[in-house]
Amino acid sequence: MPFDQQTSDGGGAKDPAQGQIILDVKNLKKHFPIRRGLLRRVVGQVRAVDDVSFNIRQGETLSLVGESGCGKTTTSRCILRAIEPTAGAIHFRIDQGEPLDLGPMRKRDLRPMRQHMQMIFQDPFSSLNPRMTIMDIIGEPLLVNGMTNLVERRERVQELMGLVQLPAAYINRFPHAFSGGQRQRIGIARALALNPSLIVADEPVSALDVSVQAQIVNLLLELQDRLGLSYLFVAHDLSVVKHVSDRVAVMYVGKIVEIAKTSDLFETPKHPYTEALLSAVPVPDPRARSKRIVLEGDVADPAHPPSGCYFHPRCPHATDRCRSETPTLNETAPDHAVACHRAEELDLRGVTAAA
Amino acid sequence: MPPIPMGEPARPRREPILSVRNLETHFLLDEGVVRAVDGTSFDLFSKQTLGIVGESGCGKSVTARSILGIVESPGKVVGGEVMLRRDGAREMIDLAKLDPKGDRYRAIRGAEIALVFQEPMSSFSAYHTVGNQIIEAIRLHQPLTKKQARNKAIDLLHMVGVPKPDRRIDEYSFELSGGLRQRVMVAMALSSDPRILIADEPTTALDVTTQAQVLDLLRQLQDERDLAIILITHDMGVIAEMADDVVVMYLGKEVENGPVDDIFHNPKHPYTRSLLNSIPSILARPRSKLSTIEGSIPHPYARPPGCPFHPRCTVAIPGLCDSQTPRFLPMGDRQGVSCFLHHGPSGQSMPSGKDTGARHDAV
Structure with a gap:
């Protein structure tokens, strides 16, 4: 057993709420221009990310x-500056230092930052180069960052393979020899090579089979406890999110509509969209077949969002005020913010073990 | 059959x-x-x-x-x-x-x-x-x-x-x-x-x-x-x-079938049980670990001999599950299962078949 089982089973043994804020995103925006016609004139904007603010503490997992x-996904890519944000500040703290704003930073200055924030990708089949061995894949970030000694690099790669529970004997194999779960372990080892403090994981388990998904979820939890990592976890599967997150932010058409501690958000949602999202998740128990809230229609078009609250055309509780006035994200309880005019008065249904 | x-x-x-x-x-x-x-x-x-x-x-x-x-x-x-x-x-x-x-x-x-x-x-x-x-x-x-x-x-x-x-x-x-x-x-x-x-x-x-x-x-x-x-x-x-009814398959084999309530609340095959235990639930406690099935699904060319699930099975019987393939036989009126825990090699019923039940009953 490479890890001593300690905190993650206990749920409250460690408290990431006490940790230092390492990432503070303020008013992040990403608008994609819509161009039409011969002159490629800009005729509109797709507001993919529209004024998003949140923070992540050390050792904490925030799920989007x-x-x-x-x-x-656009939000997570903007934080890594893999997509250039249109506006907003991304304050990132490295090694207890002063937070630096990545938003306006030049590419050249950004490079040394990158080793501290790494990414785990969704598809372990397309994110590994089939012509590179495991040694080359995991060793590449080390080489790029100046570890030119082959022996040293090999040792570090073997250490990383141990960390993600891959047999060190596989070091010279190519990705095709590995199953989906093992490939995802390789991707995680590569992300960990430079001792990052923040990992952005974009749907890291959604391409995996259930039995393998559980192994990777557990591995991510163990690595976090052991290395004090912070995760920004992007996922659509709310059951997986429940298992990994300390806090959850629900997004709708480019905006955060609700953000809270995991258990608060799942048990006492304050936004009707969160309620509908939760109730749509099938519970793996035939005795729990319940009345679901089935939302009418589709997600609003971010190029032509509706007036007022973007959710009002699908919201069963919408009033005239919702149609005209855009709600702002307000804290209704400690660590629980929601963007809904009627958050205080509505009595919404969450999911609890008793249900 | x-x-x-x-x-x-x-x-x-x-x-x-x-x-x-x-x-x-x-x-x-x-x-x-x-x-x-x-x-x-x-x-x-x-x-x-x-x-x-x-x-x-x-x-x-x-x-x-x-x-x-x-x-x-x-x-x-x-x-x-x-x-x-x-x-x-x-x-x-x-x-x-x-x-x-x-x-x-x-x-x-x-x-x-x-x-x-x-x-x-x-x-x-x-x-x-x-x-x-x-x-x-x-x-x-x-x-x-x-x-x-x-x-x-x-x-x-x-x-x-x-x-x-x-x-x-x-x-x-x-x-x-x-x-x-x-x-x-x-x-x-x-x-x-x-x-x-x-x-x-x-x-x-x-x-x-x-x-x-x-x-x-x-x-x-x-x-x-x-x-x-x-x-x-x-x-x-x-x-x-x-x-209403469910067929559970693993590596081309039907391992269990039966009414949906029995499959979820009284699963017979170790694979069905492990699968049910390993799914993340929206009802879980935050930051709780999942129970896992060891290993991964074998490559189709390298199908294991005997019961296809035996290398990942925690209750496999050495000398039996790794060499003989269990037959798919009825279990009670409505369920069917292919597992030596429930049927011996000659097809006789095995009353000792361990019944650990599903997690919804256990939790």
């Missing part, structure tokens, strides 16, 4: 959830 | 409309034979939803394709029976004996058994409007004029809840959202009033909210048209929500 097209 | 009785007990005893017996579909490759489906049996009744669940490579999609006679080369149905009771007929016919390219199969495929695919994006042609594709499907099986078929297509789109069907019919698949595309797919599948609908991962590519809409639609259509549905999925949540 929402339907496809809600901007969760 | 005796047929495994299936179906909800509350329902009157009826004759199955589809009865699959010992189906074997193999892929003959240069590297060897891949037994994609290796002896699967189940019955399907009208108005019933039968869930086929398993992880990748378990043969659930190939089972569906075998029933429809659309297994891709070099795959071939090499054994077993696919008995279909045609509408109003008393005798059943064996589809496995028909020529998959022949007229008789063609008259059944689409007309009596229809298929809804997983990927609504790639299963429509981008060169033709969705309306023209539905009209083509209608006129393949029914003697209607183009005008009549178009009106029928609009009715079908209306039935599956596509808004403004008279306008949507002239749109292309890429103009529709994922949920609408899947509704159009269902409309097309139902265009010739099939009695059996095979839905292969119909909601896997969809968001949960859209998934809920499509599952509701399938249920509603089943009620209105007495459809029998074979629902193929890897998602135990969808199975729990939709299925």
